[in-house]
Amino acid sequence: MTGSVTLHDVARRAGVSLATASRALNGSANRVVGEELRERVLRAAAELRYSPNAHAQAMARGRTNIVGLSLHDIADPYFSAVAAGVMRAAEAHGLLVTMASTERRPGAETDYVGAFRRHWASVVVVVGSRTDDRAATDQLAEELAAFEAEGGRAVAVSQPRLPVDTISIDNHAGARDLGHALHDLGHRRFAVLAGPTDLLTASERVAGFREALAHHGGRLAAEHVVSGPFTRDGGYAAMQRLLDRSPDVTGVFAVNDVMAVGAMAALRDRGVEPPGGMAIAGFDDIATLRDVNPGLTTVRIPLEEIGALAVRMALDDGVARPRVHRVAGEVVVRASTPRLPQPR
Amino acid sequence: MTGSVTLHDVARRAGVSLATASRALNGSANRVVGEELRERVLRAAAELRYSPNAHAQAMARGRTNIVGLSLHDIADPYFSAVAAGVMRAAEAHGLLVTMASTERRPGAETDYVGAFRRHWASVVVVVGSRTDDRAATDQLAEELAAFEAEGGRAVAVSQPRLPVDTISIDNHAGARDLGHALHDLGHRRFAVLAGPTDLLTASERVAGFREALAHHGGRLAAEHVVSGPFTRDGGYAAMQRLLDRSPDVTGVFAVNDVMAVGAMAALRDRGVEPPGGMAIAGFDDIATLRDVNPGLTTVRIPLEEIGALAVRMALDDGVARPRVHRVAGEVVVRASTPRLPQPR
DNA sequence: ACCGTCTCGGTAAGCGCTTTCCCAAGGAGG
DNA sequence: CCTCCTTGGGAAAGCGCTTACCGAGACGGT
Known part of the structure; x- marks a missing residue:
């Protein structure tokens, strides 16, 4: 140079x-x-x-206009929506976004926060569900604390229990509402494509759905909960397994849209055109998937807004931290969950 | 701090x-x-x-491990796929990615490259189609030249005529091959949802498709070329207009997948279930859209690989620059383009 | 007419690191 | 026993910028 x-x-x-x-x-x-x-x-x-020279300015001023963003996978439409919100808000404040993709490697978030720290980022946003990995979570917490001790501001999305501002999606309520909606449509025998067992986001959604069923006196048998990765192929495989062992199910809740789409593909590959007497619902309301056919019933989450909110929260001055912001979802019923003529 | x-x-x-x-x-x-x-x-x-302190190191060493990435819109699956490739390759080389989203604002790319220059990025990747805006292109060219003069390495994706290494998608050949495929399926009366008229990517695709038709003695009437934004809604609106004025068309080529999906939605909103005696094809083979129904015929472009390649090209040493790398697409025929029983 | 008070330019001290140059100590060779 | 390397640590000069702090001139009040 x-x-x-x-x-x-x-x-x-x-x-x-x-x-x-x-x-x-x-x-x-x-x-x-x-x-x-x-x-x-x-x-x-x-x-x-x-x-x-931005580095010389950073040195002399003792601060930067960088926001560090850590997420699981930018190619996943869930994360790219959040990222879009972060970038929009950052741009509005004259900040530059440095992004890192963990590819779901445990510990990667901590490494990246460390990198952001070295760059004196003024804001760090960590998005991605909390896992059961205690050690990894603790390390991340420690790194974030160190970052804030140095004057930075961190916001975590979908990772409660971190010592920083947090945005939580109300997965439980969303899934519960969805469960009620499916019940109202006449469905009684349910299964869940549950995503990774160790992800809080996934287990909250399963729990919320369960609560709705329980409310109506139903329940979810263990063999009707099929776990697997949070991906299209994960949904596809889970649905295969489900169809093999429980053909009598009429309502399937895939804990995110991407899996739901995979589930529909699995159904199709068995020669039945979805919904085919079955209800399939997802979660998130991914924009790119709004035109799949049949239209996917889901829970709309304002992902982009969440990203923007994260940046705004980080920039708030004179407030007591850490704060917790809860964002609610809204059930959107479409054609993938037809009404069952008579409940059975 | x-x-x-x-x-x-x-x-x-x-x-x-x-x-x-x-x-x-x-x-x-x-x-x-x-x-x-x-x-x-x-x-x-x-x-x-x-x-x-990364800034102190940058100052003392005179270089950084930053790659700057400028693209149109990270929420668009086309760009997020490329971004995923860039990030994967960057990570492999120990580089950190700083990303900026232009939201298609003219001149924004130049501004962002300027920002990357200020940060002494060692690599800059610019992705996004060239437009007719001569002044903007010239300024960008100048900024990139300045960046390389300072020892940086820049790679442009889908923007030929820039004085740096370039990766070009062979839009012409891809669209031509797709045109042949549709002809082989028996279609003769075509329309094109052409995207923005000033984008090279769009016009190349239209031209390639035209060439295929011409080869078979056909042609594309001016009223059968409908332009509009490169988005789902753009495709939807364009298809509406097309159906209003040319109901006799049987083959529709939307110049990207996102528009094609919008077109299918428009068809559906008219009460006809796609393909409904019509062939609808797209371009790009966006991964998230591989499960739409009916399956979208399209031209597969290795988007993620292109992103990774961009980084690798930038890091190549001892080669004469600028270089041009051309990447080809491959036609993928799916259910959205059924065979016409007898050509008419 | 003098002095306090503004205004506005310059001087220089860092910010935290890398790296060149210098120097001390120890070992080998004569 | 002295000189010449070799090995390895330290002092200090930047990298390019910001920002006290200082100082010189202009101006007005008494």
Whole structure:
């Protein structure tokens, strides 16, 4: 990185000192630079195509305009929606987003927060469900605490129990409402494609759904809860297994939309066109999947808004921390969950 | 950002000088640090939870491990796939990705490349189709040239004519092959949902499709080319307009998958279940959309691989630049383009 | 006419690290 | 026993910027 133009060059060309040049360019607070000089400096800077060195500024100022974002997988539409919100809000505040994808590797989040710390990020957003891995969670908590001790602001999405501001999706209530909706449509025999067993997000959704069933006097048999990865293929495989052992089920709740779509594909590969007398519901209301056919019944979560909110929370001043923000979902019934003529 | 522990603290605690501490931690080349001292330093660093200041390192070393990525919209699955590839490759090389989303604002790319320059990014990847906006393109070219003059490496995806390494998708050939495939299925009366008129990616796809038709003695009437944004809603609206004025068309080529899905929704809203005697094809083979029903005929582009390739190209040493890498697509025929019993 | 008070430019001290250069100590060779 | 390497640690000069702090001139009040 040689040959770049420095402030020194600008100052010399404008015939002023470094201090004046710096002040002219930054419009430093409570200090005025004469109109003529300021213009001379600005002109010199433009002529030389001067571009300030962000690292030098960071050093001198002791802070940066970087927000660090850690998520599981940017190719997953759930995370890319949240990321879009983070980037939109960051842009609005003149911040630059540095993003890291953990690929669900345990401990990766801690490593990345460490990297953000080294870069003196002013904001860190961690998104991704809490897992059962106690050690990993503790390390992450410690790293985040260190980050905040240094003056940074962290917000965690879907990871309660971290010593920082948190945004939680109300998975339990969303799944419960969805359960009620399916019951109202006449369904009685349910199964759940439960996602990874160690993910809080997944287990909360299962629990909420269970509560709805219990409310109506029903229950979820153990063999009707099929776990598997949070992916399309995970949903596909889980649905296969379910169809093999429990053909009498009429209502299937896949704990996210991506799995639900995989489940529909599995059904299709068995020669039955979904919903085919069955109700299949998902969770999240992923925008890209709003046009699948039949339309997927799901719980809408304002993912992008959550991302933006995370940044805004981090930037809030003069509030007691940590805070917890809960965001609710809303059931959206579409064609994938037809009414059952007569409950059985 | 106060209170962070510095190398100075580590050195003092280990009872050595700054120089030794630095050498011990970085394993500096052609200089050996005594085993005992090295261990003492490492221990001190661990005890103090020392975390080196990336900006100070950048200043002193004159380089960073940042790759800057500029794209149109991270929520769009096309871009998030490319981004996933970039991040995967970056991670493999120990680089950190700083991402900016232009939201298709003209000139934004130039601004962001400027920001990456200020951060002394070692690699910059710009992804997004070239437009007709000459002035914007020229400015971007100039900014990228300045970036490379300072020792950085830039790669542009889908933006030829930039003075840097480029990856081009062979839109023309892909669309042409798709046109042949639709012809082979018996279709003769075509329309194109053409995307934004000023985007090279869109116009290349239209041109390639046209070539295929011409090859078979057909042609595309002007009223059968409907433009509109590269989005789901753009596809929906374009399809509406098309159905209003040209109900006799049997083959519709939407220049990307997202629009194709919108087109299918439009058809459905008219009460006809796709394909409904019509063929609808897209382009890109977006992973999230592989399970729409009917399955979308499209041209598969290895988007994630393109992102990874961009990083690898940037890191190549000792090659003459700029280079142009062309990547081909492959037609994937699915159920959205049924065979027409007898060509008409 | 003098002095306090503004205004506005310059000087220089860092920010935390890397790296060059210098120097001390110990061993080998004469 | 002295000189010349070799090995390994330390001092200090930056990297490019911001920001006290200082000082010089202009201006107005008494």
